[in-house]
Amino acid sequence: MTYKFQARLNSEWTLESPDGARFPLGDILRLLAAIEATGNIAGACRECGVSYRHAWGLLRRAEGVFEAGLLETSRRQGTKLTPFAHHLLWANRRMEARLAPTLQSMASELQEALESLHPEIRPRLRLHASHGFAVEGLIQQASAHEMLSIELRYRTATEALASLTRNECDLAGFQVPVGEFEHAILEHYSPWLNADQHCLIYLAQRDTGMFVQPDNPKNIHSIADLIKPDVRFVNRQIGSSTRFLVGLMLRRLGIDPRQVNGYDSSEFTHMAIAAHIASGMADVGIGVETAAWRCGLSFIPLAKERYFFAVNRDSLTSSSMRQLLALLNGERYRKFVSGLVGYDAGQMGQVMTLNEAFPQLAGKAA
Template sequence: MKRIKITPAWYFSDEAGNQLDPQLFVLLEGVHLHGKLTEAAKMAGISYRHAWNLLGKWQEFFGIGLVELQRGRGARLAPLGEKLLWAEQRVIARLGPQLESLGSELNLEIQQTLEGVRPVLRMHASHGYAVELLPQYLDGLHLDLQYCSPREALVALNRGACDLAGFHLPQGPVGQRLVADYRPLLKPRSHRVLRFITRRQGLMIAAGNPCAIQGLKDLTLGETRFINRQLASGTRALLDGLLQAEGLSSRRIRGYEIEEYTHSAVAAYVAAGMADAGFGVEAAARRFGLDFLPLADEDYLLLCHHRSLSEPRLLRFREMIAGQAFQEAVLKLPGYSLDRCGEVEDTEALVTV
């Protein structure tokens, strides 16, 4: 299947028109991951000589080294190399979900022109790594996936703008309080819940935990720098609920007012050394080489209309998420587990979350 993939791109340029080669970012990431220029060159799909010349060219461009090579000790990123790599990671992490949503819209329009009208499943959902996997496994069915906040997804379902709404509820008392907030948007007679996955949330902490963070209380002490999620996100609601449960004031957290818009963006912010800790899913922490302190498990759920459950597109969707291929992919995500994936429940079951 031909698909549009939109990726963010940025570059430095000078008066002579020289522009930063995107391949440099892959090379820098390889050095960061492997600590060897030979392995970084393999990762970038170029020869060692080409890698050496590429580094030389851009080190000359900036007038400062990007990689430090030490005889018998491999390679490591110099301070500017680290800044360039984490800038690239932050751009991708922050803009990725919005570009995926736009790509979904464009792919739908183009594919329907190329192939004629085919079944379309419209899904509005809070962003997550398991949700990202869905388009890869829905053969024969177009998924129009739009990322938004949990409340926006539920509102979209109620106004008929989507067929599935993805949202997440923490297990335990915090989840019960959030259900009360969502209750006006849940219609027990017409809505049904599709079980999906469970994921682990907690503190994403700079590698090695230099600030010795052991819990949320430590964020309110001293000079620990924090990076938050945006106000409308379900993850922010979970954090606020946990702070309330421990009797902690958000006003005492340095950086609480600074926001990012995805789990990956929070993790990239911490990995870049701009904060000591953030809050999000374990999968994001592991992807960026951070320490992780688990604080809550939450159920990621999908809401649909009862009448749509018998439609072929929903039947195909349920078959896919209950299938071995998709479930094996989910289980490879750190902190993710399966929870009766694809089973149907009444909305009343949410009060026990």
């Protein structure tokens, strides 16, 4: 019998008063999100699976705890969230986006521990990669694939590639922009990529750009606009490939990063960047288009990035790697990635040498 359970960790806020009384926020946050999505309480009740009476009781109790109204109701506009409720909801979304990589990595560690105690464990692949939508979907697909287990650790691209050279993982995820900045990014990765030792598995191409409010009130249209005095920028964490790419773009324009208000601020995921802007804490950030779309933001394209898994050549013949390639070339996962806004799954699952993926490397070697 194969171990068939999937370990998952979730976070949930709780408010505690001085007398020790506790008010869990999970139910009210889910209800508010459903009201925002449906525009009425009845629809939110159906989505959350609660009665109308229970929903109103929960709302009234929450308003008492917060000492603030949560809903505005009118005949013409239906039911909408108050500014307080809106900020509360986006604060939770920011925290969820920040915690997601940590919780998923911890869940993966627990899964590994549980499977190691089982007499018959599935073949396991160790994947180190930055947090992204295609990678997230791959883990979900693999967990439903009973013959393949993927142990995930979220790392920056350079950390993942360094782990591969130390044999601490089987796959290292990294992205490379197409065009002008490709060479500089490859130089950045070069200490950990060896054409004789490694080959690449192509995952997808994705659109990366700037996230701004839907009406773009600050008239942000290019990287040069980041130095406008009234523009607040939110960056990715130190060591991330996206932050490195932003630095290259600024350098091309002769802009000192210190001129950018918020350059030293950071978030760890594309969704955290989008939630940061959607909540009004910043005016612009950079990430994958999927995140902008999910948070209702406008997207200004900057670059197309190809995403790869680097692997050791001699690992391609292992049974677990063959199962991964079968998953990547399967219709279900391809359909999932193709459905992500800003993703192109056209070459997914192709195995190629570094020189095939980046012909300029061959020219440099010659």
